[in-house]
Amino acid sequence: MITPDDLLPVGLEDALPDRARAITMAMRAVLDAMDGHGYDRVRPPLVEFERSLAGRMDGVATRRMVRFTDPDSLRTLALRSDMTVQVGRIAATGMASAPRPLRLCYAGDVAFLSADQLDPARQRLQMGAELIGADSVAAASEIVSVAIDALKAAGVANISVDFTLPDLVDTLANKAMPLGPAEREAVRRELDTKDAGGLREAGGGAYLPLLYATGDFDEAIDKLAAIDAGGALASRIEGLHAIAAAIGDGARVTLDPTERHGFEYQSWFGFTLYGEGARGALGRGGTYMIKGSDEAATGFSLYIDPLLDALGSTDDHEAQKLFLPPGHDRDAAARLRAIGWRTVAAIAESDDARALGCSHVLEGKEPRAL
Template structure:
């Protein structure tokens, strides 16, 4: 019977064996891919001083920083915070402990994050975040590597129907400076109307020249061609050439689309951002792009995968046989079975039923023997 004190806070939940197995399998598969490509894993702490954590990345105070749990450390009497995003921590490590390490520096990470309040679309307040950061490079080559690495990791986790949506987070700023000039107070209004895809509102905000951006979306080749037409003056040529090179690097590994004005989730990114999707997943599987690390201003490229979401559609790992070890069993034989990857369960009481406990085999003098029904 559930007691009131047994209830979990809103947005938090237990992960039971089958679901936990999917999450663990997806995590191992993704980390294996990152490791195989030379990304070394780091493990930053769950808690940090709030000033360091919130200030490490531009926009953190108004974005994720405002969502962090805070409390006073009894030891230092300074304010601590529970991380709501691991990316700023990777930036801190790169700028401090690994400041003299050769660049580009490739780091991988995986850990839990917590937010005070989640969105209606994603009510979870605790999330398992996995990602990779390429520190010291935000070039086209770095972006191409990050996107392909993310695609490969998703496929290793068992996801199919992968698609990638490109965006240009600094598009409005670039055009306002070089081609379609706007007053400083107009820029945010134009961004807002582009976010809502409101043609009338865009005109009213003084952004009539930006109307073609609303239609430069969709399958990559057609959307890029439409965006090149917008960029008749050459203000975006280098960026669009970069997008084309990244798309060529991906090839047919994933479906590619383009939404150049998409900003949600790209508060930190500079010239390039991307969102990952997979068949059967209602929300994004991950996001990434290029950015600058606050404090050091070092360029970087990376991505984050949302492991909890992936586990919703990731295949269930094949269950290994569970071998019952009765009283007096051969311990050397049992150890050899475990060393070979088998799972064992030792008998603790006479009345235990191995079949009820999920065992499929029993260890006998001749080795593992399949349990007979009703045994």
């Protein structure tokens, strides 16, 4: 019987066996792919001082963190809401003397005080990789390629990558299309909402062509290049071309140069990952600066819920569950486990193989289908 005390808070849920198995399999595949590219795994703590979590990256919202007072230090602690900032701290402290570029990867849960409108979950498994000490075109090309390989290793099909330029307005407003501080914020807001009329009213008429420099990469990048009066974006356009060339046929590439959602701390380059079957973005990444050490970095993060959407059902895993009757051959069972079988041993004569979800039973030394 379920009582009110058994209910979980809004935005939190248990992962029951099928889902937990799918999460574990996807996480292993992603981590193995990143390890294959030379990224070493780190495991930062779940809780840190709030100032440390908020002080390493621009755009980290402390109001979304679960915070409480440390009884030992009497300082404010917080549950991490983004592991990227922790990897930045590790690079700036414990691995400050390690050779650069430094390649690190991670996987772990993050938590939020409240849900947002786009995602009701308040706990997520975050996985990702960071290339620290470089934010060059070569670094961005590697990170995007690693992200695509990680998704493919997990089983995601028809991957697409959407490029953006998070500092686009600032870059243009400095000289090519001058704007004051207040106008810049207004123009960013109207570009976010894709509102042509509002953009004109905000004094951003010159920025209107940016609304149409979106879509398939080859067409959109040409439209963006046509806007580039004075060459303000020449190096960025050249960089986007190089990154797209590195991806090749590995994924579909699109461009939305004014997209800012999810790019709170990225600098000149950002990207969003999508895959067939996923309801939303599979992950995001880009270039950024680690505050405190002022070190450039490039990385990406993936989230498990949309990844599981893209992977679909894992029911086929049940097909290899083997029932071990009382008095079974233990050596035979060990051999079968070693080649991939899952075994369920009887602990009473009355145990029913089918009721326990088994598809086979061990007879002698070999499995027999039920």
